[in-house]
Amino acid sequence: MLSIPKQNVRSKISVLGVVQMISALTILNLLFTILSFFNVTDVEENYDMDQPMEFGRYRDEKLSIDVIPGAPLIILKPEEVFTRVSRKNHHDNHKFETIKNGIFMSVRTTNKYHKSRLKILLDTWISEVPENTWIITDEEDGWLVQYIRDHFKNAKPHILNTHCPTTSEHKWALLCKLHWEYRTFLSSNKSWFCHFDDDSFVNIGMLTNLLSSHSEDDVVYIGRTPSKTPITAMAYDTENVEPESFGFNETTNETTWVMPQSTFQRVAFHYALGGAGFCISRQLAVDMKEYALGSRLMHMAASINLPDDCVFGYIITHQLNVSLITTNLVHTHMENLTLIPKSSLQQQVTLSYSLPEETRHSEMENIRDTKKNVVENAENSVFFHRNLSDSNVIKPNLTKPNVVNLNKYFPAKYDPTRFYNLHQLVYIRGVQHVDRV
Template sequence: MHKRWILRRLPVLILTLFIILSVDFQLRTSGIAKLNGSHHPSPGAHHRSVQEAPSPAKDAPNSAGSTDITPERPRLSGTNRTSPGGHVAPKKLTLEDIFIAVKTTGRFHKARLALLLETWISKTKAHTFIFTDEEDQELRSEGYNMVVTDCQSDHSQQALSCKMSAEYDGFMASDKRWFCHVDDDNYVNPDALLSLLSAFPQDGDIYVGKPSLDKPITAHELLEGNATREVHFWFATGGAGFCLSRRLAEKMAPWASGLRFEQTSAAIRLPDDCTVGFIVEKRLGVAMVHCPLFHSHLENLLLISHSSIPQQVTLSYGMFENKMNSIEVKGSFSKEEDPSRFKTVHCILYPLTSWAFTVHLKSLLVDESVVVHNKMQLQACS
């Protein structure tokens, strides 16, 4: 009976299989024809990803009220390429195009800088430049880009502006496309930094960072004859880091190159990061782009979520209101072992880092031994 049922339905099954194979063959051949035919992109066509990041610079009005920061002409100093259609297209930005300047001082080489060298600078060593006031032969022998300035080692307005002047001149002497400043208590996420800067017009006037105040700062600019005038402008705090495009940095030269930066700082009687904001907004009429992805220790770092860490450009740590202020993130290191949480963050971003992998493996072994111990206790109690 079962065999008869199979024999009656066998032709139907064979016919159904034949139809499926025939339809599949037609779909495959038509797909190949389309690929080989009318859907080839033209040589000059521009491909845009659906995940392409918008340019935050387009929405930033400048001080004169204009929102258009489209460059007057493209830069041609090796940073652009000509497409088959004859249009000049900017070269894709890479980490090697970014000049990362770290401001530090001799007494913090071991206390702060060593942590950065072990973590994020290990990923950006070739294009990170350490500006300090004290020679360090050990660091020099390990191949780090050290710039020993003639600046004072204190935290005065003059000393800070002196180092920023050295950073600016160092960038201008390089062939880099972006200048980014950070302090020695900042963790820089290289991938997030590259993603952010890639979203801007590469030949635009860009000044991006995070203000430490909720309103423009007020300064009293010193004029001739000891007269002063009140000025208001936004500035990106150096404690969180900030970046400048080369085109904008070049325009800053009359007030920033050589001794001019310190002179400008003295004229408004404010330190380095404020001076940068003054030059950009008041002298050049370019608005700062406010970006929440930069962080200093003067904000509540506990508000940064664990899941958002890969998107943050900079992190920080330090004492704030008599308490250690750092991000709340769990990992292989305890807070006692890693109070800044920089090592823990680095392990999250780069889990295959040798020491990060070793620590993670040890934690897994410890967890496994705890599980085995607990099982033995349960067996003993049963």
Template sequence: SLPLPCNPLRFGGLFLPAADIGVCLEDDGLWHSVWYLLCELLRLCLSTGGRMVNTNCSAAHSRQALSCKMAVEYDKFIESGKKWFCHVDDDNYVNARTLVKLLSQYPHAQDIYIGKPSLDRPIEATERISENKVRPVHFWFATGGAGFCISRGLALKMSPWASGGHFMNTAEKIRLPDDCTIGYIIEAVLGVKLIRSNLFHSHLENLQQVLRSDIANQVTLSYGTFENKRNAINMKGGFSVEEDPSRFRSIHCLLYPDTPWCPSNFTY
């Protein structure tokens, strides 16, 4: 879990201390060294309170392991007293400035669930009511691979189904992964609708469609494979594809060219 305790930022009169945002990074270990390096070099003020939390959950990519990690993220957020809970995966690049700008538009005390669905229709699930009785449910959810944010006001209402060991029990009730379970609690149980934002991106979409001119406006970017092909932001930078296959370093130097490790002989 990586809370983001940076200094307050201003955007066109909007004001939100980044310390009010709890950014929880779900890390399976594959990207740990990259994230550690970026967190240090981005100087996101982690020395003033940011921390790594060992969830003691399995490193597997199973439904149970993912739900275990999300349960810990949720509980840590509630304990933190922060105003916003933002989940991202370890294959995401997070533009902290744009994230703060986006959340500044919404009141944290109200019911806000913002992210991007990966499906073009509500997901269909079966909700177990009792040992021998089930019923169908339909709801939208923000894909965890793109990241999503939940206001504190809404997160507190989720408590009966998410706090302590309840999140994993809820996930088993519908037998779906962690991000789907978040959507189930918010949309199907609490009746709060997902606010869709195209500023969040996962490896499940064609990332080459994100234009270089739009990169600075995005909240999250990703990297992976799409239709069995390498899937990353298409941009030239001071690092080769071999040095920077995710293009995250190149993206960072585009956004923050004064970073000490960004090549000085390349114009972004």
């Protein structure tokens, strides 16, 4: 009978135990990585809120070129917004009203969605602040004019027909409208420019709170970043581009340019998602004139070949070196809205929705076309950063509604977007109102 020395047995058992332990640790690490990927907690839990997220000049080893960063990201805690305006005395009340009345609320839409989307906003939150609202659209619509005339007896929202092309007609269509939003704000007497899409519900009280600790005389850029880290893109060396190489016809809204054989630079910057809503102060808007008026805005867009919200972010955080103040209180239809707790719905600044019957194929195709060169030239393209890696993320789902979990006042059958329910909760039956926070 073969006899195995006890020492060898112990040695083999010891080695086997080490191997099993390493395997177990590897599996646990893998599970932790997977769980981290699907983590839906706020960014604030993962970062030191006392310090801004900073990044310095670094090198891209793949391309062996320096990446030139913009301003660092500043992360705002939700509780800083919830208790900002106390409303305990007349002075606070006056301050609140002054800030609220100084907001230029721009709602970007298109003729196709006047009856399906814009009507819902007119019935809900726009009805609370019509005189502060500018509807930015692309075609004349007698129905829209008549609806506003019938439903707004005193103050009425403003309508601006930009004659911009639709997204299916031109890849810079959204940038064209954003340009008109921006220049219309500059000609107004408002203190804050806030951009929203036609699928956004806005809580005016919380928006006012969000802006209340800042001054219109400061350079302020507030919104939601789509990524914890800055996006990178290949940008033309615009200093070597002749101004006459670009043209922007404000009558026909057509853009032409001749791109010279200039050098590239790889840039990194933060930007606020247009779909979630963002705000800039008047002082910042004035500082942006050098880059954002007329052909100069198209100059910037062509130099990085990115969509409208990215272009604004590039101008602000890279060209002007102003930090984006990011908050998770604004939301886009590209995140899982069903995961927002009912108890916190009144505390959100913006909310959104997407419905299966509202096909977004043409819009998504336009986004992909706009970003084609970025995917080819930049490893971390904006298209992939749109996945909101710091939040409760889902990809756009056209097979089922992506809406907040609220049907207390109206059944889903009559309120598929949940915006009428939100209006009841926030402005009518809830604690928060447009004039009380």
